[in-house]
Amino acid sequence: MPAASRELIAALDADNFEIRQRGWVKRLLPQTMFGRSLLLIVIPLVLVQMIAAWIFYDRHWETVSYRLSADIAGDIAIVIDTIIPADSDAETVRLLRHASGMTELGFTFESGAVLPPEMPGSGTILEKQLTRAMTRRVQRPFRMDDTSCERCVLVAVQLGDGVLTVNIPRGRLYTATTYIFILWMVGSSIVLLAIATVFLRNQVKSLRRLAAAAEGFGKGRLVSFTKPEGALEVRQAAMAFIRMRERIDRQIRQRTEMLAGVSHDLRTPLTRMKLELELLGKDAATAELKTDVAEMERLVNLYLDFARGEGTETTVDTDIAELIEDVAAATRREGTPLSLERISELVLPVRPNALRRCLANLVANARHYGHHVWLSNVPLADGVDILIDDDGPGIPAAERERVFQPFIRLDTSRNPSTGGVGLGLTIARDVARSHGGDVRLETSPYGGLRARVHLPR
16 A cells, blocks of 8 residues: 555545445455555456456467367378288388478388387377377377377387378477467567556646645644546546635634634723722622632633634644643643653654643643643654653543543532633643544553653654
């Protein structure tokens, strides 16, 4: 399978898409469009060759080879009828010498000899055809040897007073058109298959470019895909993708501009309220109002972060280990006990601010419900797993998918006095999936919850 196809399948598998065939028969067939299209060409080509070869063998090869054998058997029968009336051995030798010159067959006669015992035949087509012709034309006992000599076939015929041995060149029994036909058929098929392979590769390449552009755009990467190529249907799909990308970009810009305005409109009165509270002095009521305003500002920022996402940030090559260390340092400055374990250097194309927000949300979640946080990463063949462990109460396995829904809080299993509004895990998973990865919750070896962030290469 080509590397581009493997990468596409791995990317779709990472997003939990079921793209592989389930039936064992279909799994044996090629999975890519290139392989299946090539198979559609190869199978009819092979079938046509097999049918043509069978027809040629049955109608042409057997007919021609039998006629050649029948001609040889006819010559032998004529020579036998010629030498039987001979008066002396000298006359027989003269007749056989003359027959050898006219028929290009080697004739020898051994007076008083008898045929040797019959031996098992070789079972070749030559033996079958010549045996059939000798039986019909000569009608005398004979023995055939087509194995002791590479360039000839020896046939011994029992006559009344001896044995006539005939040396038959193999060229008299074969036709060269057989091999020419096979070579021409195979050679032309190879040439046609090579041309079809080049043509199909060019057609499939445009589909791979479209799939790679769609995958990259889905992960928020800059994709320079502006020129549709390939067949008409592929060009239509490419144009539909370009128009869809333009509409999505336009919607993202409009939403970003709207949220910027909303952010300004909401933060301005909050800032004015904070200023007025500072001028009121210090008392219990003012302190409570300041706490409420700070909470309102935090919630407003959280809602805006969730609605805005990080779609406008540019993807850059980032050292994942350095980013994890930054998140750990920021967490420690807040007084949270945190341990770094197995931090391996790995550079991946990510949106650093979005990924930092993802990890910060998961670390904050672990900090709220546990006493200690552990951070580590595990390099994999297809990317890296970032692990955030805590020693808190954890989340029941049946609820681990539901908590990723917006505004979902598990009050029965999490401390409600320290919980948020139920957007931290949602934002974290959205960020991970926008990078082509995912966030999964597991049981931590430290007794609490483990958040596993997978980022593909």
